[in-house]
Amino acid sequence: MKWETKQEIREQIWEKMTEEDIAQFPLPCYGRIPNFVGxxxxxxxxxxxxxxxxxxxxxxxxxxxxxxxxxxxxxxxxxxxxxxxxxxxxxxxxxxxxxxxxxxxxxxxxx
Structure with a gap:
């Protein structure tokens, strides 16, 4: 996959973290530097x-x-x-x- 902007990369990472259930408090992880398991x-x-x-x-x-x-x-x-x-x-x-x-x-x- 090719991204056009940093925002597209961020959105894909936030989505993947949510799907994989590795995002941690504070939730949702969208719109921030996400906290994560590990x-x-x-x-x-x-x-x-x-x-x-x-x-x-x-x-x-x-x-x-x-x-x-x-x-x-x-x-x-x-x-x-x-x-x-x-x-x-x-x-x-x-x-x-x-x-x-x-x-x-x-x-x-x-x-």
Whole structure:
């Protein structure tokens, strides 16, 4: 299959994830970076990237599926730039105390 636009690719992925029942909360997965079965394991892969290890600043969208990645960024004492929902603003998170990290990476805290 050949796609004409990124939107066509997104729509096919969302449809396939729904058909295969691998999309997870928040549902439906359409219109967002989808959360999926195995997101925790997939998120850990960023820790192996030399680009991640070298980076001082990391950008993340606020989507739920990226929550683990945001946590890894803060745990590794990197600066995290997060877009608020609908990219209205950006927040710079740095030097977040360990006890606050769990909340700091959530969409509710970001919004």
């Amino acid at each position: 997101v925790e394991e997939a998120s850990k892969m960023i820790l192996k990237l030399p680009e991640f290890r070298k980076a001082r600043f990391i950008f993340s969208a606020p989507d739920y599926a990226l929550q683990n990645i945001r946590k890894f960024v803060l745990q590794n004492r990197k600066n995290l730039l997060v877009a608020t929902p609908h990219i209205q603003e950006f927040l710079l998170l740095k030097d977040i105390p360990t006890r606050m990290m769990r909340k700091a990476v959530t969409i509710k805290w970001i919004d």
